[in-house]
Amino acid sequence: MSHKTMKAFTFKRYGKSPELGFDDVDYPSVNADEILVKVYAAGLNPIDNMILTGIFKPVMHFKLPATLGSDLSGVVIAVGSGVTRFTPGDEIFASIFDTGTGSLAEFAVVPEKAAAIKPANLDFVQAASLPMVSLTSWQALKERAKIQMGQKVFIPAGSGGIGTLAIQLAKHFGATVGTTTSTANVGWMHQLGADEVVDYKKQPFENVLSGYDIVLGTIRGDAIEKSTQILKPGGKIVSLVGPLDVAFARARGLNFFLRFVFGLMSRKIMRLSKKRGLTYSFLFVRPDGDQLNHIGKLIEAEQIKPTIDKVFPFSEAKNALAYLAEGHAKGKVVVNMQE
Template identity: 70%
Template structure:
């Protein structure tokens, strides 16, 4: 089968198409014919080696995490799906990838594809939907009336996170460029800061939770708009010792991650705010709940651009520019 792979970590990861054997199945897995793959920023980060200590791949490794497709075969312990079923899933942190003609999908991470979506739309949702769900519902416990800050509201994660926050009953603040203000308003944002004209840290205040999607000083600024007792979940780092402990990493990495997050931890403590790093978890049950919201029209995918499979490297390069409005998707079939 044809797959987009990288052969090594570093500045020259040798990204290109490879012919790989059609994968075999364990008893709890399904073989899915991939129709579309939603891209995420971490897909570009993995080949650099940035996450090599915590994400394990056998090289050459297939790239991509999210997918939507059709079940072709099932292992003998798979009970919820059968050949012909349309599913969507995230394979993130499973040691495998989705930018291929076929992918192995454990039953526990798959969800039925909403019937009102096509494969491109469905493939755009899994990682960003699960990230927003786990940050706001699972970790922060967002309640109606609370104020949630979601920066970069027109981006892949922001466009879904705004909609989920509104579903949870939150008041949502966001940042975006001038041309994207109407989009984030249509998604439900209550306070919109045009970052080309205003600084959000001087405009917003009294927030209960912030989603950290931007690096370095932007995280520090987001902490500054939170009320005492507020929570900030960073998706981009710095990694912290709690993350290392949860992953069962060795003492050295716990120490290193603790050093990396020391500055932001001190700042958060001074503000009486809780900082944590969030690494999304593939979860079919949660994705099924998100799928029901998609089916009902409560949330909707936002697609920026669709690339053919043979242009998958171009799609990754386009995503790396950081200007996508919504998600970038590769259509395989």
């Protein structure tokens, strides 16, 4: 019997030279609660590049070489014996973040509970752009920050992949939204729904904005520390980019040493937050098909629209990651597997 393989885009090690490239890997087999999907498109996220650095090595367990990518859309071609929600031929979208496997491959195994039927009004590329950013926004705003009508939410870097989606979702939840962007995108941010738009080339946001309830941490560096200045007492910072904190280490069941390390990493922001009566937490998205279903309905009702910046063919996956790493994408970067 011949050994069946498929093409996947993998990395071989962490650090400066991850050796990104195409590999022939074993064709996946499905467990009882999984579906096998022919991947039509894969959405990229900044965390894909962060994983390569090794920052999440203690937290996420990849067998190297490992397939990169978390977001996908495609067609179900087989289902596990226990699967009830999907049948072969279904068009789905999903995040398989943190499941130990990746989406930049010809086929992917998806836990049944992580998948949702693709919104009817989107093509595969649009659908693949959504899972990570929409789930992250939903979990950060609704679950973690418990967003209320009329609250003020600051979403920096509004024109990026997460920003374009989070602004729309925060508006859907009835919030007033502030964001930062460069001069050229100010009008577009207002069109997306932002109420207060700060041109970061002209002035620091912390000099302009005040009285905020929630900050979404979307950019690395000192922006998160500065954002403590615009929050009112009782305000919440939910960061998607770190620093990692002790609560996160505990929730992941990590050892004492890692709790200590993450405690050191987040010491400064914790101190600042405490001084101002704020709460800080780090959020790691979890795949969730039910939430995706909900988001899909908002998409079909045109309450939320995906924003695609650039689409690359599968053969140019490496260039797509490099383009994303430059940090200038307006909306999402997607790899189209079906050229």
